[in-house]
Amino acid sequence: MKGNSESNERPFAVFTSLFRREITLIWRHRSDMANPLVFFLIAITLLPLGVDPSRQMLAQLAPGMIWIMALLATLLSLDGLFRSDYEDGSIDQYLLTSQPLYLTALAKICAHWLSTGLPLALVAPLLGAMLALPEGGYLALLLTLLPGTAIMSLIGATGAALTVCLRAGGLILSLLVMPLYLPVLILGANAVTAAVGGFPIDTHLALLGAYLALMLIIMPFATAGALRISASA
Amino acid sequence: MSDPILALQQLTCERDQRPLFSHLSWQCNTGSVLQIVGANGAGKTTLLRTLAGLMRPAVGQVLWRDQPLEASASFARERLFMGHQTPVKGLLTPLENLDWLARLQHCQPQVSLAQALEQVGLGPYMDVACSQLSAGQRRRVLLAQLHLSAAPLWILDEPFTAIDRPGVAALEALIERHRQAGGLIILTSHQAVQLDETLLLDLADFPADAEALLYEGEL
Numbered sequence: 161m162k163g164n165s166e167s168n169e170r171p172f173a174v175f176t177s178l179f180r181r182e183i184t185l186i187w188r189h190r191s192d193m194a195n196p197l198v199f200f201l202i203a204i205t206l207l208p209l210g211v212d213p214s215r216q217m218l219a220q221l222a223p224g225m226i227w228i229m230a231l232l233a234t235l236l237s238l239d240g241l242f243r244s245d246y247e248d249g250s251i252d253q254y255l256l257t258s259q260p261l262y263l264t265a266l267a268k269i270c271a272h273w274l275s276t277g278l279p280l281a282l283v284a285p286l287l288g289a290m291l292a293l294p295e296g297g298y299l300a301l302l303l304t305l306l307p308g309t310a311i312m313s314l315i316g317a318t319g320a321a322l323t324v325c326l327r328a329g330g331l332i333l334s335l336l337v338m339p340l341y342l343p344v345l346i347l348g349a350n351a352v353t354a355a356v357g358g359f360p361i362d363t364h365l366a367l368l369g370a371y372l373a374l375m376l377i378i379m380p381f382a383t384a385g386a387l388r389i390s391a392s393a
Numbered sequence: 394m395s396d397p398i399l400a401l402q403q404l405t406c407e408r409d410q411r412p413l414f415s416h417l418s419w420q421c422n423t424g425s426v427l428q429i430v431g432a433n434g435a436g437k438t439t440l441l442r443t444l445a446g447l448m449r450p451a452v453g454q455v456l457w458r459d460q461p462l463e464a465s466a467s468f469a470r471e472r473l474f475m476g477h478q479t480p481v482k483g484l485l486t487p488l489e490n491l492d493w494l495a496r497l498q499h500c501q502p503q504v505s506l507a508q509a510l511e512q513v514g515l516g517p518y519m520d521v522a523c524s525q526l527s528a529g530q531r532r533r534v535l536l537a538q539l540h541l542s543a544a545p546l547w548i549l550d551e552p553f554t555a556i557d558r559p560g561v562a563a564l565e566a567l568i569e570r571h572r573q574a575g576g577l578i579i580l581t582s583h584q585a586v587q588l589d590e591t592l593l594l595d596l597a598d599f600p601a602d603a604e605a606l607l608y609e610g611e612l
Contacts (some may be wrong), residue, residue, distance in 0.1 A: 179497045181485070188484040249478025251449055257497045258469030392448045
């Protein structure tokens, strides 16, 4: 009886302890977390200076630009996701437990999203104001970026796990995940443009939600498989 | 003589499609220490990783309690693997690192984490970030696992690296105690190990046989 209840609890015990460990690590190394955010801020700040400071022009560019920069900022943070775990042998330890590797991968992905995707999504409306985003767009920006960045973390983790053992992994990583990011970018940026124009964005949100659900099921498995390959290479 | 707990059957392992050793068959019983020796690049680490289930052999199989590793339900709980890398995060304290390692291996701790750290001489450093510890002290965080683990099989890749002389003696005593308690220890080391009844497996006795791979490939 006791053994039974233990084996039921255990997977989540490791999930929560890994998640807590990741958050602690990120917190103690906060400057890492700030990197994508600072990139996002700088890129958006430079846009009016480099392109055209007129409100009309900026308002037109804003939805797409904010989405593109959020995507690039996420991409920037991916390379380090499994790098130190690979170098110090932590990945071996992940593989050696009897835990489902799915949950291990999911814990890493959740921590990554909380430390990069969530801050990006929360800051985005502020940057929208800097780009003179019309009023209707703010909520849409937040609502699309929340699932959008989560999808990007899920897909990116698989790419990061696959390329962690390569020396020039960063470039291949970008090429690998970019095509999978395109639907998110198109849906997300379109939704914000639609919201600015006063159209409903239910369809966009539903599609993003469906993509998120699909990736949530597939990607941790793919990440787990990729980690196995990287560890035996 | 009981059945061997771990059996290696006709193993051929490769690295980048280059065979390292071939036709390696061996049987290990409980209560023994097996030291794997071989030149640099002979495949010691590859063999240990194969035995731990991290890699698959190119040919042959490894049996744990008469079952192939992948099929064995209990194997993950019954082996403790310490690679030559040190999975200790510099930003965490020894206590936090050990807690995590112990949780991953779901040891039912025999002693508390703090006691285990005391045993390996890290008592005063329990709450110092590991980045401030020396290489040897970081290895000692890993060694503290051995005090916690109830796993019968220990696979240790170069456990004496960066450990000072008293530390080596303590580790040898620990290995000896585990052996007497019916454990099986498989290790590699370039240092002479002062242990009674250590069995030696020399990888030079199992020279690489390129045909073993070819044959498998044609099949």
